Structures are given as C-alpha cells and as structure tokens.
Amino acid sequence: MFEKILKIIEKYSFNKDLVKNAKPESKIIADLNINSTRIVDIILDVEEEFNIEVEDTMLEKLITVGDLQKYVESKIS
Amino acid sequence: MNRKRVVVTGMGIVASNATGLEDFQNAIKEGKSGIRFLPELQKLNFGCQIGGVPDISNSKYEDILEKYHFENAGQNVKYSCLAAAEAWLDAGLTIPDPINSETDYETGVIIGSGVGNIDVFTDKIFPLVSQGSVRKLRSHTAEFTMFSAASANIALILGCGNHISANSSTCSTGAESIILGVERIRNGLAKRMIVGSSEIASPYVWGAFDSMRVLCRDYNDTPEKxxxxxxxxxxxxxxxxGAGVLILEDMDSALERKARIYAEISGVALNSGGQRKDGTMQAPGTEGVRRCLRQSIEDAGINTEQIDYICGHLSSTMADVLEINNWAAVLNRYGNDFPYINSLKSITGHALGASGTIETIAAIIQMYYGFLFPSLNCEDVHNKITDLINPDKIVRNTIYTKNINFVAKASFGFGDINASLILKKI
Incomplete structure (x- = not known):
C-alpha cells in the first residue's frame, strides 16, 4: 500500500529521490517538493487505484504520506 | 542608442511532412508532401477531407514530454515544446536541471497561435463538465488551456525570466512572433528570445473554413495534388x-559564445490595411500589403534589387495572384527580373498560425544550405501570374544555389493583418 501510494506521488515529482526515500511522516508538499496543485491529481489517482471516493473535505487533512495511507486503509477495510 | 542586430542561432520544427530539422530539410528538398486523406473528415461530412497532421511519435525530444508530464497537454503545447527543445539545443545551449538551476532573466519566450489549445476543450473539458464531472478535470487543465500555455511551459523547462507571452494574429501569427522578439532584442531588453508559433489539427478548427468553402474539396482522391x-x-x-520555433539572439551575444549563425533578421514590418478599400476581414488590402512589404525592405536598409528569393505566403487561393502582383509592384521587378519564389504550403498545406515560423525556418534552411525547394502542383501557372513574371522564376524543380543573400518572407492573415521579414545571409 505504502509503495503504491509513493508510486502515484512520484509521477508528480521532479525530485524522484526525495519520493523514493519518503517515510510515512513525510509531508507530501513540504518534504517531497510536490507542487501543491498536484494534490488533486494524486487524490484522483488514488481513487482510481483503490476504487474509492475521497471526500473533498479530506483534501486539507491528508498532509503526510502516512495520512493518505491510513485514510485509504480505512476506506477499503 | 544604436539598435542591436538580431540573428537566428537555433531552430526547431514539427511539420506535416517531417518532424525535426534534418528530416524537414530532406523532405522539402525532395518536395515530400505532408498532405493525406483523413477519414475522420469524411465521416464528419467535410467537403475537404484531406489535411496535414504532424507525426511526433519519433521525435528525438519526446523524453521532454514525459519528464514534464505533458502527456495530457494538447497538440499546441506538445508541438511547441518539442520544437523549442530542438531549437534550444540546436543553438548550442543546454537544457537546465529543473531543481538545481537559476532563472535566466536574459531569455524570453513568445509562442503564438491562431486558435490555441481548443483540442483540450473539445476532447476533455466539454465532455467532463457537461456530464457533471468537473472534479475530474485535474490540476493541469488550466496550465494547458491558457493561451500562453506553450510559452509558459517552455519557460518552465528552460527557466526563462524575460518577457513570457503569446501572440495571435491568425495566419500572420508566426511572422509576428518573430517580429516581437526582434524588437525586444533590438531595444536591448533581452539577449535572447525564443519565438515561434503552433497550430493544432482539429475538425473543430478546420470546420469554420470548410463551411466558408475556402478549403480545397476537389482533390480528396489525390491529396498530394x-x-x-x-x-x-x-x-x-x-x-x-505543426509548430516552428526559432532562437533569436543579440548578434554580440551570439558572436561572443561563438554560436552558429543561420541568418540575420535584418528588416521587419507589421501593419494592417484597416479593412478598408479592397481590404476585408478575410482579404488583405493592396495598400496595406504594399506598405508593409516596402517598410520591411526599408528597415533592412537594402534596395529592392537585392532580394534574391521570396518565400511566399501563397496558400493556393485566388489571393496568390494578388500576392505576386504586390511583390512585383513593390520591388518594381517583372518578367525575368523577378526573384525566385516558391510556396511551402504546396508541400505542407496551410498550418495557419504556425505557417509563418515553419516557412521562415524553411527559408533560412534554403539560404544557409544553398538550395531552393520545388513548389508543387503549379505545372499550369495562372495566366495572370505569367502576365507579370517569367514562370521560370517559380521554383518547380529543386535548385542548388549559394547565391541567396537576401530573402523576403511575408505572411497575411484574417483581419487584414500583414507581417514581413527580410532575412540576410551572414
């Protein structure tokens, strides 16, 4: 799951090494240097990958890779 | 302040008959047509069922599209970025690392278009918004639909920090983009300008012209004719x-870094006939055209006898006769005294806003490498043209010559808009 999420994030990164070495507590925008507008793309990719729907209100709450992972796990369990 | 001299140090091209400079040079030399039958137009009941659609699948610079996530961009951004990457490298410059590089405040980008990015609207935005799925548009939709999308994305790749903008003046867009870049460098406001233009292939663009009956509908079975x-x-x-992109550079800068110089842009002029007298929204007026051509020659500081070759706008319409008439009158050269002339549109078709830069690149290639490409399908030269000039002045078979020192290139667009360039061999 963690690896699958990183693979999605990596698509939107210029610095692939940052993403490859990311930890659950890594902040997607601040630590992985992802353009903040790309969050909507990452969410859409996550929805397609895991066949879930992410509520729009969650967008501002999913700060770290771990936040995203936990949220997806809660939706598919 | 003395104005700076402006030279061309790099070029890049995506055309209907070839992608990339080398293939394009070979294609025009051979008169290899880029026009083919398009079944989609037949299905949509177009009168004209042919066109020129570039093939970018084998571009040497495709990795740029992948690296910058341009897979969802429209043709405008893709064509322009491929041509710009080629032009930048062709100028002997390097594409900087996106993370560890500084802003280049000496370089600007002006890439124009006639209609811009409407394929992104027709193929993506209209369907998704109409079915209530606006949240699926994704973040890049805005950056690929803004009219300056091509310029802004080229600036992103190269870190350009000078004037970043997009121009539009229908079929004179390409020549206009060059002139805007020339003026900026001449005035000392930029050292380098990436200029060019692109146009998409789309039935939603071409439909307007088909309904006006200005597209050719008599040769659907023989597209190359x-x-x-x-x-x-x-x-x-x-x-x-397609798209054409040129690297314009302050001559001092080019000489300092020992860059290859393809040509100097020594004279430029822009105007409009004001849609008065014989000028209309669709047709260039005689007075405005002649003023524009004359001004570009005066701006270059040369005599009319010095023009060796005209890279015509010549689009295969009734206006071809008027164009020859205007050139003959402005140059006061008739019969055998008329310069050589050909039309790239006979080979590539009419790439609308992109035509001015694609044709200027073709003109520079010919002057630099010493040949003139064949103008196709004019075995039956119009009698109003043979009344004015010796038909042998129309290049119908490839001519190899090093004696091309000054080239005139003009473009004319809807809105009665004119743009003219004089290119000088260095």
Whole structure:
C-alpha cells in the first residue's frame, strides 16, 4: 500500500529521490517538493487505484504520506 | 542608442511532412508532401477531407514530454515544446536541471497561435463538465488551456525570466512572433528570445473554413495534388498543423559564445490595411500589403534589387495572384527580373498560425544550405501570374544555389493583418 501510494506521488515529482526515500511522516508538499496543485491529481489517482471516493473535505487533512495511507486503509477495510 | 542586430542561432520544427530539422530539410528538398486523406473528415461530412497532421511519435525530444508530464497537454503545447527543445539545443545551449538551476532573466519566450489549445476543450473539458464531472478535470487543465500555455511551459523547462507571452494574429501569427522578439532584442531588453508559433489539427478548427468553402474539396482522391499555389487550377487551401520555433539572439551575444549563425533578421514590418478599400476581414488590402512589404525592405536598409528569393505566403487561393502582383509592384521587378519564389504550403498545406515560423525556418534552411525547394502542383501557372513574371522564376524543380543573400518572407492573415521579414545571409 505504502509503495503504491509513493508510486502515484512520484509521477508528480521532479525530485524522484526525495519520493523514493519518503517515510510515512513525510509531508507530501513540504518534504517531497510536490507542487501543491498536484494534490488533486494524486487524490484522483488514488481513487482510481483503490476504487474509492475521497471526500473533498479530506483534501486539507491528508498532509503526510502516512495520512493518505491510513485514510485509504480505512476506506477499503 | 544604436539598435542591436538580431540573428537566428537555433531552430526547431514539427511539420506535416517531417518532424525535426534534418528530416524537414530532406523532405522539402525532395518536395515530400505532408498532405493525406483523413477519414475522420469524411465521416464528419467535410467537403475537404484531406489535411496535414504532424507525426511526433519519433521525435528525438519526446523524453521532454514525459519528464514534464505533458502527456495530457494538447497538440499546441506538445508541438511547441518539442520544437523549442530542438531549437534550444540546436543553438548550442543546454537544457537546465529543473531543481538545481537559476532563472535566466536574459531569455524570453513568445509562442503564438491562431486558435490555441481548443483540442483540450473539445476532447476533455466539454465532455467532463457537461456530464457533471468537473472534479475530474485535474490540476493541469488550466496550465494547458491558457493561451500562453506553450510559452509558459517552455519557460518552465528552460527557466526563462524575460518577457513570457503569446501572440495571435491568425495566419500572420508566426511572422509576428518573430517580429516581437526582434524588437525586444533590438531595444536591448533581452539577449535572447525564443519565438515561434503552433497550430493544432482539429475538425473543430478546420470546420469554420470548410463551411466558408475556402478549403480545397476537389482533390480528396489525390491529396498530394490538392495544394496548388500559383496554378490556374488552385481550388482553396489545404489545412495542416505543426509548430516552428526559432532562437533569436543579440548578434554580440551570439558572436561572443561563438554560436552558429543561420541568418540575420535584418528588416521587419507589421501593419494592417484597416479593412478598408479592397481590404476585408478575410482579404488583405493592396495598400496595406504594399506598405508593409516596402517598410520591411526599408528597415533592412537594402534596395529592392537585392532580394534574391521570396518565400511566399501563397496558400493556393485566388489571393496568390494578388500576392505576386504586390511583390512585383513593390520591388518594381517583372518578367525575368523577378526573384525566385516558391510556396511551402504546396508541400505542407496551410498550418495557419504556425505557417509563418515553419516557412521562415524553411527559408533560412534554403539560404544557409544553398538550395531552393520545388513548389508543387503549379505545372499550369495562372495566366495572370505569367502576365507579370517569367514562370521560370517559380521554383518547380529543386535548385542548388549559394547565391541567396537576401530573402523576403511575408505572411497575411484574417483581419487584414500583414507581417514581413527580410532575412540576410551572414
């Protein structure tokens, strides 16, 4: 799951090494240097990958890779 | 302040008959047509069922599209970025690392277009928004639909920090983009300008012209015969698409870094006939055209006898006769005294806003490498043209010559808009 999420994030990164070495507590925008507008793309990719729907209100709450992972796990369990 | 001299140090091209400079040079030398039958247009009941659609699948610079996530961009951004990457590298410059590089405040980008990015609207935005799925548009939709999308994305790749903008003046867009870049460098406001233009292939663009009946509909079975500039049997223009990008540079800067110089842009002029007298929204007026051509020659500081070759706008319509008439009158050169002339649109079709830069690149290639490409399908030269000039001045078979020192290139667009360039061999 963690690896699958990183693979999605990596698509939107210029610095692939940052993403490859990311930890659950890594902040997607601040630590992985992802353009903040790309969050909507990452969410859409996550929805397609895991066949879930992410509520729009969650967008501002999913700060770290771990936040995203936990949220997806809660939706598919 | 003395104005700076402006030279061309790099070029890049995506055309209907070839992608990349080397293939393009070979293609025009051979008169290899980029026009083919397009089943989609037949299905949509177009009168004109042919056109020129570039093939970018084998571009040497495709990794740029992948690296910058341009897979969802429209043709405008893709064509422009491929051509810009080629032009930048062709100028002997390097593409900087996106993370560890500084802003280049000496370089600007002006990439124009006639219609811009409407394929992104037709193929993506309209369907998704209409079915209530606006949240699926994704973040890049805005950056690929803004009119300056091509310029802004080229600036992103290269870190350009000078004037970043997009121009539009229909079929004179390409020549206009060059002139805007020339003026900026001449005035000392930029050291380098990446200029160019692109146009997409789309039935939603070409439909307007088909309904006006200005597209050729008599040669759907023989597409390569359809674009017939200067011929008595010309029956309308053939739509096409593509992009041309040039690196313009302050001559001092080019000399300092020992760059290859393809040509100098020594004279430029822009105007409009104001849609008065014989000028209309669709047709260039005689007075405005002649003023524009004359001003570009005066700006270059040369005599009319010095023009060796004209890279015509010549689009395979009734206006071809008027164009020859205007050149002959402005140059006061008739019969055998008229310069050589040909039309790239006979080979590529009419790439609308992109045509001015694609044709300027073709003109520079010919002057630099010493040949003139054949103008196709004018075995039956219009009698109003033979009344003015010796038909042998129309290049119908490839000519190899090093004696091309000054080239005139003009473009004319809807809105009665004119743009003219004088290119000088260095």
């Amino acid at each position: 359809a674009s017939r500039p200067m011929s008595a049997s010309a029956a309308g223009f053939v739509p096409s698409a």
